Amino acid sequence: MIDFENVGLRYGLGREVLSDMTFRIDPGSFQFLTGSSGAGKTSLLRLMLMSINPSRGRIKLFSKETSQIPRRDIPFIRRKLGVVFQDFRLLDHLTTYENVALPLRVRGKTELNYRSDVTDLLKWVGLGERIHAHPPVLSGGEKQRAAIARALIGQPEILLADEPTGNVDPSLAQRLLRLFIELNRSGTSVVIATHDMALMDQFDARRLVVNEGRLQIYE
């Protein structure tokens, strides 16, 4: 569903940050994307999201070459991708419930249609008691889970999460990981960018390791 072939990326006139990236993310797969801080994990996720273009090589998303996708089609393809950004990007003037419902509202769904889905999902991520709270009063871990719920509400085919356990204690990090594994068992592909080796070592999963601009894959 995501297919990179000889992808290279440079920002402006700088050196190549990512080189010769060739890999695939298969339907229903689960993998960590790892590497030290500054290695290029976020850049790689941004390429997968079509927020930036590669400097060379080609990327296919759902069998379509991204350089051939008309701009106006990008929002529709993005709907198949759930994204958890490192900085959450929750809207402070909306409640937790409204933040999670937003992707559905944008698609023209009516509240009658999604109300129970949103509340069920918020319960699943452990935010059943925080439905009416606004992001500024949520803890880091609660914001994290709200961002995860918002990424999942549209039932994406693939979930991309950038350091989704970066702001939580080790026990919550483990719980979040179990949540991602449960999601994967239901068929969603999952890519988790993290530099948390201790966390990854607790789970036996495929690893894509970015090191000095190159990718090593451990199946």
Ligand SMILES: Nc1ncnc2c1ncn2[C@@H]1O[C@H](COP(=O)(O)OP(=O)(O)O)[C@@H](O)[C@H]1O
């Ligand atoms: N918008 C940008 N402009 C220029 N350089 C960038 C930009 N974003 C990231 N970089 C550089 O690309 C490299 C990889 O960054 P990043 O993808 O954020 O790594 P990671 O997520 O693994 O910490 C770093 O050297 C960083 O400074």
Ligand SMILES: [Mg+2]
């Ligand atoms: Mg990053």
